Structure formats: C-alpha cells, structure tokens
Amino acid sequence: MHAKPYVGRFAPTPSGHLHFGSLLAALASYLDARHHAGRWLVRIEDLDQPRNLPGATDHILSTLEAYGLGWDGEILHQSHNLERYNQVLNALIERDQAYYCDCSRKLVADHGGIYPGYCRARHLPAASSHAIRVRVPDEQIGLRDRLQGVFSQNLATEVGDFVVRRRDGIIAYQLAVVVDDIDQGITDIVRGADLLDSTPRQLWLYRLLNAHPPSYLHIPLIMRRQGEKLSKRLASAPITTGDASNTLFRALAALAQQPPAVLRNAPVSEQLAWGTAHWQPQRLPAVQQLLEDSLPPT
Template sequence: MPSPYIGRFAPTPSGYLHFGSLLAAVASYLDARHHRGRWLVRIEDLDTPRNIPGATEHILRTLDAYGLHWDGEVVWQSERLALYQHVIDHWLATGQAYHCDCSRRTILAHGGGYPGTCRERGLPAAPDHAVRVRVESQPIVFRDRLQGEFRQAADDLSGDFIIRRRDGIIAYQLAVVVDDIAQQVTDIVRGADLLDSTPRQLWLYHLLQQPAPRYLHVPLVMRQDGEKLSKRLGSAPLEASQAAATLFRALQVLAQEPPAELAQAPVGDQLAWAVAHWQPDKLPAKRQIPEPRT
C-alpha cells in the first residue's frame, strides 16, 4: 500500500515571494490537496549571508493571504544543524565523504567539474576545508511526472560534490534530502531549475538507503529579456491586496484554464476549483515558458 501523500514548499528567505515562486507554491499545493495529502512548509535558511531580515515573515504572510494554508508547524533548517552534521560525521568516518581544500579557481581550471583532487589525500578537518561526498559514474535514471525520463550520471555535472561548504554552511543538496526524509515527503513539485540537482539528490537517497520521492518539475517562467523571474533580479514582491487577481493569473500560467467567472472570486473559491480540476499534464513538458503579457 503506498504511503499517504506528503508534499512541501521550501522557500529561501533571500527575498520576498514573487510571481515565479508563487507558481511553484501553487502547483505544489494543488498537487497535494488534489491527492488529499498534507502540504508542509519548510524555510531553507541555511545560507545566512543571503537571508534578508523580515523575508520569512513576509513569505508566510503571503502564503496565508493567497489561501495556501499549510499543515503542521513550519520547519526552519537553521534549527536542524545537528541532524545534518550527524550524517556528515558518519560519512567521514566510513570514507564516503572527505575533506577538500581546493579553491574555486583550481576547480575552474579543470573545466568546472571537480576532478577528485582531494579524494585520496586524507586531509584532516580544518576550518577552511569543505566536505565532499564520493559519487560513482553509474547512471541515475528517474521519470519526472511532467518532464519524462531523465538520465544522468551523478558525477556528470560536478563530480564528488560539496555537502558542507568551506565557510561551514551545510550545502543545499544534503540538507534538502535529509529534511525530506525526516518529514516523510513522498512528492516534490518544484521549478525546473532544480531538475539538474535531482540526480545528486537521488544519489544521497541511495547512500542513506531511503526511498526517493516522486518528482514533478514545472516550467520556469522567463522574463521578456530571457531571464527567469527571481529575487536576485528584483522581481516584484507579491501584494496581499492583489491576491485574487494574481492567483487567477497563476492558474492560467499553470495551464489550468480557470473559468472567467472565477477571476474576481475569493482565493478560497479559486483554490477549491483548482484542487478539484488539477491536471499538471496540461503544462508543456518544457523547462521554460515565456512570461505572459499583461
């Protein structure tokens, strides 16, 4: 018997929610509720230099204003450091991970992929050493619910990859897998910009001897200048006062074809319709789609 559906939305507080992140949140929420599952919210705040004061509070208020109500307590990654470190310590002890003192410049000189320089050096722990996990060249194959079959060797993109940075910050790839396992997440719906991260995450599931979730990567909305909507490029924060109109537009961009009479309906009514009629396969199986003109 399959496990009950558990989905999640995991924003980073490096800025406020914008339309691009709303699309990922809405898609994740609709998929969870359509399957009568739970929908969790996790704040991925490990990269402290990038965190913006007040961003977490704005994110949670905005989700609430848009009717995207989560189940259970919000989880902060910054409160789970011991859990990640336990995994790192275990892998260091068993030889699955190792310390690395290579600079970014050194790695770029080898074409950008890590050449394994420190793999067998046996470096001791030091404040400015990163920790890398060993990967193998075996192909990792998974079927994305929208994008189809995806095949890649875990070492194709980066070789042995970092799980703790030189500045001591736990790397995204490790933290997200450890948390999804701990929260028993069964389904991950997120933007297609993370599709290339999935093989590395699946490798970590393999090492941790845990079943991987199902994935659905929705296309990224690209600005007219070819850049994706992002906090880094100053995409406009969402406004609670425009929730109904913006949510309706999000449903349109997600190819759900909401009826015109819902355009002025409260967000709760829009979401109720969208949950009942959710069909992710209406989306194009592409990584990117153009931002619709308003």
C-alpha cells in the first residue's frame, strides 16, 4: 500500500447494465477501499459513444445504490473530460513520445497484432483521420499484482507502439484511464483480470507523464463453461435489485470471503459492514479465470 491516503475507484462502461461479474468488481474495489478507511470513487467511462446504451448510466448508479455501494465525491464522466485528454496528447506529440499514424487494423493483424512501427519515422501531420500512437521501449515493464503476482511485458515485441487516440477520433481507453487515475489521485486499483494485460501499457504512460503508478489487484474473471466471460457484450443477465441481499451474499461468497450463513438474508448494510471488517483478498485464488458453475450456489 502507498503512504498516501487510500483512494480507489470503480469505472464501469455504460454499454449495458451491471451483471454479476461487474458486481464482483465493484464490490471488491469497494471493500478494499473501505477496509483501508479510504475513499471510493465512481467514474463513468463513456468515451465510445456509439457503444453506450441509453439509460445505462442511470441504471448502473441506481443498482450500486440498491446494493449499498455508496461512492464519495462527484462522478466523473469521461465524455466531459476531452479537453484534458487532448492536452496530454498534444504534450506527448510535442515531446516526440507519440506520433500520428494512418495504418489500418488489417496491417496490424497481418503482423500478428503487434504494430510494426511503419509510421514511427514518417512524421505525418495532424489529421482528424489519423490515429495517435505512443512510442514504447524495448524493455520489460511490469508490476507485482497483490493477487496475481509478478506480471510483465516487453511492449516493443509483444504489443508495439499502441494507440492513444483512435482513427475515428475517440480517445483510447489506455490514455483516458491513466490521465483520470492521476488527476483523481487514485492510489489503488481493484479490477477484473481481463485488464491485467493492459497494465504494462498503462505503467509506461505513468512513466511518460512523470506520475507514480497505483497498486493493483486483479481479481479472477467469471467465465462461462464455453470459455466466455460474463459481460454486457454477451448480454449476460443484468443483476436485479429485488433480491439484493441474497445476490450480495452470493457475491461475497464468490469473492471467497466465506460470509457466515446468518448474513444470507441480512440487510445489505450489515453484509457490507461484515465484508469491510473481514476483507481478505488473498483468499481468492491467484488465477485469472473462475468458472461460473464453480461458484457457491445462491
């Protein structure tokens, strides 16, 4: 943990309603923050407007409230922060740490998904139809995750220079999340293990922006037997609020917190108080995936 006061966050994308997997991520980040007497922020990552579902933001927030997951401070909507992201992009361009690129997705796919650096020395001019890529070093960049252990990548050989603004003008997730986490003073991030692979890219951006990275805890993803994760894209069933206490109890059990049976029908406030006091993330298995049908029954 950092010496600074703990600040955590939950950052859903309003492309659909919360499902059980996203409840686990929200609950884990909430419990980690409250256990460390920290602040817990909510950020709406709504930059990809075509994917946003009308009404999803309001539904997400009302669902969090129904489960007792109250946040601190004002909610940040990334779509309101475009000026800040563009300031950072311009600074990276000016320092030659990023450049414009007109390469297609097919070209990258033809190179195994690793960008070959075709536009690195082309010095393309600014254009709304050009992507912006960040130059990456030929070195291992990694972290010691609080659950998953050591994880690292050589960005040059495993990713290549990566996109921070897409060709359609949308600010890329990697840049926006780092800028927001820096500006909001986030010290600790608890999120799903599907984002572990993104972390070395984010650590590189922290270095370019002269900022100290947070501590990370990546919890296992809940997977279907067919090998698909629970997600809005797959139309995983939204969680309901009518039986919040029973669903929250199941979520605590799915996070391996071993809640006592007496809590099963207790109010969500009592369950969260117990979860905060007894939070032990090390009880979770140090794996990136868990099968849905291996979770404790409702």
